[in-house]
Amino acid sequence: MSDSRFENVAELIAEARQGDAVCRDKLFGLCRSYLEIVARAQVETWLRAKVDASDIVQETMMEAFRDFEHFGGKSEQEWLGWLRRILAHNVADFVRRYRGTAKRQARREVPIRGARDSTAAFGVAEPAAPCATPSQAYLQIDTELRVTAALATLPDDYQEVIVLRNLERLPFNEVAQRMERTRPAVQMLWMRAIKKLQEAMGEEGERITDEG
Amino acid sequence: MKDDPQRLDLLDDYLMQLQAGLRPDRAALLREHPELASSLKCIEALEGLAPPAAEIDSLLADVPEMPRNFGPYELLEEVGRGGMGVVYKARQIDLDRVVAIKMILASHLASPEHIRRFQIEARAAARLRHSNIVHIHEVGQCHGQHYFTMEHIEGESLAERLARQPLAVEEIVRLVSTVARAVEHLHSQGIVHRDLKPSNILLDCENQPYVTDFGLAKVFTPGSEATATGVIAGTPSYMAPEQAAGRNAEVGPAADIYSLGAILYELLTGEPPFRRESPLDTLLDILSREPRLPREINARVPRGLELICMKCLSKSPTDRYASAAALADDLERYVQGEPLAVRPPHLGQRIYQWVRRQPALASRLGALGVFYLVEIGNYHYGTVDWAFHLRITSLAAAWALVSIVCQQFVGYQRLAVPARFVWGMLDSILLLIVLLFVADGAASALIVGYPLLIAGSGLWFHVRFVGVMTVLSLISYGILVVDFYCWRLNLQDHFDTSYARHILFALSLIVLGAIVAGLVQRLRMLSNFYGRPLP
Structure with a gap:
């Protein structure tokens, strides 16, 4: 089995389905920081406050692990879409609980087939490249995992400013309020964070080519 | 760094277009600014991760929202959110009155000890009666959710009021x-x-103020x-x-x-x-x-x-x-x-308050004052002549003036950082002028000014600034050394002319700079550690 990190998510899925525990762990490990960042952005967008999303991630990972045999997709894209849907249910539960509605919605089975719709429903499509060819779509997923892995390596305040500005789509005024800094200061911080992220993504990229 | 504002505008503009659902013209932007390519890629990748607002809303939509029952309360609408939890306007069904109900976020009441303290504090607060204090009605728990209810004040917070328009005195x-x-x-x-x-x-x-959220902090x-x-x-x-x-x-x-x-x-x-x-x-x-x-x-x-x-x-x-x-x-x-x-x-x-308000200026003026007092003493006892005294006076005055002007610029937020560098540079140039034209160059005791400049630069808490001041001091001292060997022949008879002295001095400047930079660095690390916002 090759050790390259991202090119072979599809392979990892196939191996894991054959019952290879190492590959399965690897597959899940790979997606952890992706789930962490997406979960945090979703919950915080909704609650407009800083929230610890680690429970949601934990729950999502466990459920994905448990229901792995029900996952019928092959590609990375299908895989991330599937994870994202389990995550969305957990986020919705969390938000509902937070709002005092304790009634937990009966969990709907995540459809096994027809994973195609996930792309459209979960906004994976990149606005800048509206008519993505298959190879572009592949690269794009590659970027999604890579950007979250890189983001996870940044210092906390860099992560926070990116999550607030890019993922929660807050204007700089509100970012400044949430971080209790001045607007010019968070703008500077954002510039530096983007720069650092670029570098970190470069490194992740190099690691892939080195290992691959 | 100097292109940063423009770069920020370009990137932010691009991001805003993406977030507005438009398709910004990447190719056109890259033709003008090819260096932005990887930043744009980053921003697009991040945008791809951002949760579409509809995603969670649609999942929540199938649950009827209002009215929802929460114990004896009927939740009417959400009125605010904070770090502690969400506040709803609610109707207390049995008493038929409108109250505000605050749900405490579970992560804030992690341990039984925490819950106990919360209840003690909230009960103490509930005993208060005052016409300008928001009255707490009840503290409780429902479906595992801790909450307390209080008087509902129809209006806005002082913060919101202030954001709208300034108030009259x-x-x-x-x-x-x-x-x-x-x-x-x-x-x-x-x-x-x-x-x-x-x-x-x-x-x-009626613009009557009410204090809320007391004691719970x-x-x-x-x-x-x-x-x-x-x-x-x-x-x-x-x-x-x-x-x-x-x-x-x-x-x-x-x-x-x-x-x-x-x-x-x-x-x-x-x-x-x-x-x-x-x-x-x-x-x-x-x-x-x-x-x-x-x-x-x-x-x-x-x-x-x-x-x-x-x-x-x-x-x-x-x-x-x-x-x-x-x-x-x-x-x-x-x-x-x-x-x-x-x-x-x-x-x-x-x-005392002025010194604390402007420590950088105060320390310079203080040092100049001491220096000038010594000089007046010299002049008074006739050790120096009038022309020399005049030169010293004008230099000290110029230095004081430069410091005051620089302090003004440091006060503007936009210029604060460049003004510090300019100020540091002017300080070292002025010290060099004093040493070259008034004092005895490298042979003067005033070279202690260099360690002082380096130590003082630490007060801005920027490693880079300490580095710049150390380098400036070294260059400036280098000029003094050249001056000493080339033009101060008369002094060379009285002073140690070995190079070792200068090397030692330069090395100690470097070591001092490294120590100060190290301290500043540690402080910065502490800042990152302590400065993290609470989860």
Whole structure:
């Protein structure tokens, strides 16, 4: 089995389905920081406050692990879409609980087939490249995992400013309020964070080519 | 770095178009600015991760939202969210009255001990009755959700009010003195608010203020057992120094008086006393700096109110008003036009406060003053002639002037960083001029100025700045050494001419620079550690 990190998510899925525990762990490990960042952005967008999303991630990972045999997709894209849907249910539960509605919605089975719709429903499509060819779509997923892995390596305040500005789509005024800094200061911080992220993504990229 | 504002505008503009659902013309942008390629890629990748708002909304949509029953309450609408939890407007069904209900976020009540403390504090708060305090009705738990209910005030918070438009001076005085009376009532019942700020003061339709969220800050601010990150939890801008520093044992009624002063300050000037780029800078300022005088920010602030405000903002709790009532009394005296209890600071205090307001300028003027006094002594006893004295005087005056001008520029937020570098550069140039043309160059005892410059540069807390000052000092000293061997032949007879002396001096400058930079670096790391916002 090759050790390259991202090119072979599809392979990892196939191996894991054959019952290879190492590959399965690897597959899940790979997606952890992706789930962490997406979960945090979703919950915080909704609650407009800083929230610890680690429970949601934990729950999502466990459920994905448990229901792995029900996952019928092959590609990375299908895989991330599937994870994202389990995550969305957990986020919705969390938000509902937070709002005092304790009634937990009966969990709907995540459809096994027809994973195609996930792309459209979960906004994976990149606005800048509206008519993505298959190879572009592949690269794009590659970027999604890579950007979250890189983001996870940044210092906390860099992560926070990116999550607030890019993922929660807050204007700089509100970012400044949430971080209790001045607007010019968070703008500077954002510039530096983007720069650092670029570098970190470069490194992740190099690691892939080195290992691959 | 100099292209940063433009770069920021371009990237932000691009991001805003993406977020608005437009398709920005990447190719066109890249033709003009090819260097942005990887930044754009980053931004697009991040945008791909952002949750579409519809995603969660659609999942929640199939649950009927309102009315929802929560124990004996019917939730009507959400009225606010904070770090602690969500506040709803709700109807208490049995009594048929409208209340505000605050749900406490589960992660804030992690342990049974936490829950117990929350309930004790909330019950203590529920015993209070005052016409300007939001009355707490009930504390409870429903479906595992901790909550408390309180009087519902139809209106807005002082923070929202302030964001809309500035208030008139009479209105400010009335509000702050009313709030101070309410806080006095809290204190008389043994409760310290600990988190007074504009968003915790509600205004009803008749602009009557109501204090809310009192006492609970203690429960949610971790004490001794808590994580280190708890130290600057909350809103440092309105926090008393003893509270911001985490000396929880010292936090008493005087901390609330400080917060009242900070609120008065913001109402008068439109900004809180201290708000800096990073939490560490804000904290350091709260601990050791004086805020700018309100009249420097807004010339229309009456002198009397400035005095009252600055007395509340004293660093030492004992220098503040003895009680919230004393503050309210003084505010009422101000309205009546009677003489105030607060006295203007005497000369000594004024000088001390000025030094704390502008330490960089004060230290330079102080050093120049000492230097000039020695020089006057020399002149008086006839060791130097008139022409020399004149040169020294004009140089000292020029240096003082440069410092004052630079301090002005450092005061502007946009110029603060470049102004520091220019200031440092001018300092080392002026020292070089003094040494070359007034003193004996490398042979003069005044070369101690270099270690002083390097040590002083640490006060800005920037590693890069310390590095620049060290390099500047080395270059400047190098010029002195060249000058010594080429042109000061007369001195060479009297002084040690070996190179070892200069090498030693230069090396110690480097070591000093490294030590100062190391200390600053450590402080920065602490800042990152402590400065993290609470989860």
